[in-house]
Amino acid sequence: METYESCQKELVTVAKPIDEILKYPVVDQTLCQEILLTETPQEILFSLFKRFKERAAIVTSGQLSGMVLIHLAAENGLPFRVCTLDTLRLFPETYDFLNQVASRYGIEIEQIQPDPQEVQEMVAQHGEYLFFDSKAKQEYCCNIRKVRPMQRLLEGLDVWITGLRRDQSEARKQLRKAEIISSATHPVLKVSPLMQWTADEVWQFVRENEIPVNPLLEADAQGHYYESIGCVICTTPIKPGEPNRAGRWRWQNAPAASENADAEENAKECGLHYSI
Numbered sequence: 001m002e003t004y005e006s007c008q009k010e011l012v013t014v015a016k017p018i019d020e021i022l023k024y025p026v027v028d029q030t031l032c033q034e035i036l037l038t039e040t041p042q043e044i045l046f047s048l049f050k051r052f053k054e055r056a057a058i059v060t061s062g063q064l065s066g067m068v069l070i071h072l073a074a075e076n077g078l079p080f081r082v083c084t085l086d087t088l089r090l091f092p093e094t095y096d097f098l099n100q101v102a103s104r105y106g107i108e109i110e111q112i113q114p115d116p117q118e119v120q121e122m123v124a125q126h127g128e129y130l131f132f133d134s135k136a137k138q139e140y141c142c143n144i145r146k147v148r149p150m151q152r153l154l155e156g157l158d159v160w161i162t163g164l165r166r167d168q169s170e171a172r173k174q175l176r177k178a179e180i181i182s183s184a185t186h187p188v189l190k191v192s193p194l195m196q197w198t199a200d201e202v203w204q205f206v207r208e209n210e211i212p213v214n215p216l217l218e219a220d221a222q223g224h225y226y227e228s229i230g231c232v233i234c235t236t237p238i239k240p241g242e243p244n245r246a247g248r249w250r251w252q253n254a255p256a257a258s259e260n261a262d263a264e265e266n267a268k269e270c271g272l273h274y275s276i
Contacts, residue, residue: 025051027158027180027187035178041193045069046076048159048191056159057081057110059150061090062098062214063229064202065163065194071211074105083153086111087145088119089231097214104212112153114145131234131249138234138249145231154183164192167199168228168244 038044048056058073060066061084073080084098102109122130122144131138154160166175177195180187194202206213216237219225224237227244236247246253 027189029180031189032178032180035189035191041069042072042076044191044193045073045080045161046078048161048189049073049076049078049080052159053079054081055157056161057083057153057157058161058163059083059085059153060163061085061229062094062101063163064199064206064213064217065165065197067101067211067213068194068197068202068205069161069163070101070105070107071209074107080107081110082107083110083112085146085149086113087231088113089145089233091216091229091232091235093216094214094229097212101212112149114149118144118148129233132251135249135252138252151183154188155185157183157188158186160188160190162190162192163194165194165197165199165202167197 034047035044038047045058058066058069058080060069060082070082073082098109098111101107122141126133126137126140131141160181164172164175166173175192175195176190177193178189178191181190182188205211214226214229216226216229220237223240226235227238227247229235230248234249236250238244238247
């Protein structure tokens, strides 16, 4: 598997003109280098959707970074594909919000769902709320409901565009702007155009451009809000001062007095971005 580091080995100092970049509709080291040298997220989106069309997709749960990507892609004036992983356990507010986004931008948001038989077998064997039993069972549930559907989606994609940012958690500080990963059958370019944006920059862009916001992300009167949004039960609001990932699988949180509590909470992941 080629990585960000391998892409960097042959980086040149001057980026090629966009018309020349468009001559490379394949996922290879040359493409990876070009994306690394493309400065703005909007240029990256234009380049990738121009070349790969429906073989490229923004995959988002409708959180802030994903909404910025959708807005930028819409501004480019090219057809673009958007998918969301519907675990069948999302918040009602999220389903309503995704419908609102589809209407606002005149797009279809493809809902990628888990295999019904796999879900049925998991629940029959471990129960519907298996994620309370252990971290291993929580990860198994995430694997069935998110990771495997994503793997199946990747079989039809050449480019996976994400809203990941380095400031979202400790685990994401080593995030790569572009890397080549492997699906079961072919290489896939995974791109995080907003990698270096901060939360403040994202919010500013959202406000300035009147981009729709999932109401769960807005703070209530006590300052509680969802920093990230996943499944019902497995995602809870956080209060001011808590680590960004503290609201995920809250029953796994380390005791507040623990020396590494913040680091442990920020390291919590569903596996989607680390097992594919």
